[in-house]
Amino acid sequence: MLDSAIIGGGPAGISAAINLKLLGKTFVWFGGASKKVERAELIKNYVGFPAVAGGSLAKAFKEHTESMGIDGVDAVVTGVYQTDGYFTLLAQDASYEARTVILCTGVETSKPIEGEEEFLGRGVSYCATCDGFLYKGKKIAVLCTDKRFEHEAEFLAGLSEKAYVIPLYKGYEIKSDKAEIIVKKPVSVTGDMRVRALNFKDASLEVDGLFILRGSVSPATLLRGLKTEDGHIFVNRDLSTNIAGVFAAGDCTGRPYQYAKSVGEGNVAAHSVVEFLK
Amino acid sequence: MLDSAIIGGGPAGISAAINLKLLGKTFVWFGGASKKVERAELIKNYVGFPAVAGGSLAKAFKEHTESMGIDGVDAVVTGVYQTDGYFTLLAQDASYEARTVILCTGVETSKPIEGEEEFLGRGVSYCATCDGFLYKGKKIAVLCTDKRFEHEAEFLAGLSEKAYVIPLYKGYEIKSDKAEIIVKKPVSVTGDMRVRALNFKDASLEVDGLFILRGSVSPATLLRGLKTEDGHIFVNRDLSTNIAGVFAAGDCTGRPYQYAKSVGEGNVAAHSVVEFLK
Numbered sequence: 241m242l243d244s245a246i247i248g249g250g251p252a253g254i255s256a257a258i259n260l261k262l263l264g265k266t267f268v269w270f271g272g273a274s275k276k277v278e279r280a281e282l283i284k285n286y287v288g289f290p291a292v293a294g295g296s297l298a299k300a301f302k303e304h305t306e307s308m309g310i311d312g313v314d315a316v317v318t319g320v321y322q323t324d325g326y327f328t329l330l331a332q333d334a335s336y337e338a339r340t341v342i343l344c345t346g347v348e349t350s351k352p353i354e355g356e357e358e359f360l361g362r363g364v365s366y367c368a369t370c371d372g373f374l375y376k377g378k379k380i381a382v383l384c385t386d387k388r389f390e391h392e393a394e395f396l397a398g399l400s401e402k403a404y405v406i407p408l409y410k411g412y413e414i415k416s417d418k419a420e421i422i423v424k425k426p427v428s429v430t431g432d433m434r435v436r437a438l439n440f441k442d443a444s445l446e447v448d449g450l451f452i453l454r455g456s457v458s459p460a461t462l463l464r465g466l467k468t469e470d471g472h473i474f475v476n477r478d479l480s481t482n483i484a485g486v487f488a489a490g491d492c493t494g495r496p497y498q499y500a501k502s503v504g505e506g507n508v509a510a511h512s513v514v515e516f517l518k
Numbered sequence: 519m520l521d522s523a524i525i526g527g528g529p530a531g532i533s534a535a536i537n538l539k540l541l542g543k544t545f546v547w548f549g550g551a552s553k554k555v556e557r558a559e560l561i562k563n564y565v566g567f568p569a570v571a572g573g574s575l576a577k578a579f580k581e582h583t584e585s586m587g588i589d590g591v592d593a594v595v596t597g598v599y600q601t602d603g604y605f606t607l608l609a610q611d612a613s614y615e616a617r618t619v620i621l622c623t624g625v626e627t628s629k630p631i632e633g634e635e636e637f638l639g640r641g642v643s644y645c646a647t648c649d650g651f652l653y654k655g656k657k658i659a660v661l662c663t664d665k666r667f668e669h670e671a672e673f674l675a676g677l678s679e680k681a682y683v684i685p686l687y688k689g690y691e692i693k694s695d696k697a698e699i700i701v702k703k704p705v706s707v708t709g710d711m712r713v714r715a716l717n718f719k720d721a722s723l724e725v726d727g728l729f730i731l732r733g734s735v736s737p738a739t740l741l742r743g744l745k746t747e748d749g750h751i752f753v754n755r756d757l758s759t760n761i762a763g764v765f766a767a768g769d770c771t772g773r774p775y776q777y778a779k780s781v782g783e784g785n786v787a788a789h790s791v792v793e794f795l796k
Contacts, residue, residue: 496785
C-alpha cells in the first residue's frame with residue numbers, strides 16, 4: 241500500500257512528487273508525458289528564472305526530479321475507486337493502491353462529447369488495453385486526441401471487425417487495414433442500454449463501442465462524487481477536496497493558470513497529505 | 519495614486535512584484551531587506567533548483583527583479599490607513615497612496631510585548647523619524663531588534679534627555695552619550711493615559727515613551743480590522759482578506775512555511791489585485 245498517488249506530470253505534479261519524496265513518503269507518480277511547460281514560448285514570472293524558454297524550464301524541472309531519483313509512470317489513469325480507507329487506481333493494464341491521491345490533472349483541453357459520461361462503462365471506454373478485447377470482431381469508433389495514442393488506436397483496430405478512427409490533430413499516421421480514417425468532429429454518442437451510434441453534425445456511424453484516447457480523463461469522471469465548482473475541482477485552503485484523502489493542485493483547482501501557483505499548490509498538497517496520514 | 523503597495527521582501531513579495539510589473543500595474547514594493555532566503559542553508563524543494571544554497575537562490579531571485587528593473591524601498595511600513603477607496607501607507611518619513619495592498623509580512627519572529635498594542639499612539643511608536651521629535655528632552659526606551667536599526671536608536675537617543683536602549687541581538691554597537699544599554703528582555707509596557715514604564719521581570723524603568731524598532735509590524739497592528747485566524751491572516755482562495763482591496767501571500771497566510779507556496783501565493787495575489795482593479 242502506497243502513501244499516495246499523484247496524477248499529472250505538470251508543475252503541480254512535479255512539485256508534489258519532489259515534496260513527498262523529501263517528506264519520506266511512498267508514492268506512484270503518473271507524470272510521464274506532460275509537455276505543457278516544454279511548449280511554452282517564454283516564461284517571465286517563474287521566480288528565479290528571468291525570461292526563460294519553456295524548453296529550458298522543463299529541462300530544469302526534469303533535472304530536479306531526476307537528481308532525486310524520482311521516476312514517473314507514463315500511463316493514463318482511467319479510474320480511481322474508493323475502497324475501505326484507500327484508493328485503487330486503474331492505469332491502462334496495471335492497478336495501484338494508495339492511501340491518498342493528489343489530482344494534478346490540469347485543465348481540460350477537450351470538452352467531453354455529449355453522452356460520454358452517460359455511456360461510460362456501457363460502450364464508452366478510455367482504455368484500449370483494459371477493454372479492447374470486449375470488442376473483438378465488433379464495430380468500434382476510436383477518438384484519438386494525440387499522436388502518442390496512435391499505437392493504441394491501431395491495436396484496437398486490429399482487434400475489431402472494423403474501426404472508424406477519428407484523429408483530432410494534424411499529421412496523423414494510423415496504419416491498420418481495418419481502420420477507416422474519418423476527419424470530422426463528433427458531437428454526441430447515443431444508444432439505448434449500450435452505445436449504438438457516434439454522431440456528427442451531418443452523419444452518424446453505427447458502432448458497438450467508442451474508445452476515447454485522451455491524455456487525461458476529467459477528474460469528475462475519474463473519481464465519482466468529487467465536488468467541482470465552475471469546471472474546477474473544489475478545494476479548501478489546504479488543498480483537500482470534498483473526499484477525505486483526495487487533494488488537488490495546479491490548474492485543475494482554478495485560475496490563474498500559472499506555473500508558480502501550480503508549484504506552490506503541489507508543495508502545499510504534499511504537506512497536507514503528510515498531515516492526513518498522521 | 520498607485521495600483522498597489524506590496525509589503526514584504528521575501529519570496530511572496532518578490533513574486534507579487536514580478537507579476538504586478540508584468541501585468542502592467544504601478545506599485546511601491548517595501549521589499550528592501552528580507553534576509554530569510556539568503557540565510558537558509560540548503561533548499562531542496564524549490565522546483566527547478568535541485569539542492570540549492572540559500573545564498574544562491576536569493577541571488578537568482580534578486581537577479582530576476584533586477585533584470586526587470588524592479589526596485590524595492592528599504593523602509594518599514596508602520597501603518598496602513600483605509601480612506602475613501604484607497605489606502606495610505608506610512609513608511610518612516612514618507613507616505614504612499616495605493617488602491618490595493620498585498621501583505622507579504624512573513625511570520626512574526628518576535629511576539630509583541632504586553633501592553634504594546636494598547637499604548638500604540640499613546641507613547642508606543644514604531645517609527646523614529648515620524649515620532650522622534652515628540653520626545654525631545656524626554657526619557658525614552660528603545661527596543662532595538664536588529665543591528666540595522668542602530669542608527670535609528672542613536673538618532674532617538676540624541677534627541678532625548680536619556681534613552682535606555684535595549685538590543686535584542688548579539689554584537690550590538692550603539693554609540694551615543696545619552697544611551698544607556700540594557701541587556702534584558704522587557705515583559706510589558708504600562709501607564710495611565712500614556713506610557714509611564716517599561717517593565718522587566720525584576721525591574722522597571724520610568725519612561726515617557728517606548729520605541730520598538732522591528733523589521734516588520736504585525737499585520738493586525740498595521741491595519742485595524744484585519745481578520746486573523748490562529749495567528750495568521752485569514753484569506754480566501756484568491757488570497758483576498760476580509761478587507762476589500764487587501765490581499766495577503768506567503769508565510770503570513772499560514773503553514774506550510776515554504777518558498778514554493780509563498781512564490782505561488784504572490785503570483786495569485788497579484789492576479790487577484792488585477793481582477794479587483796477592473
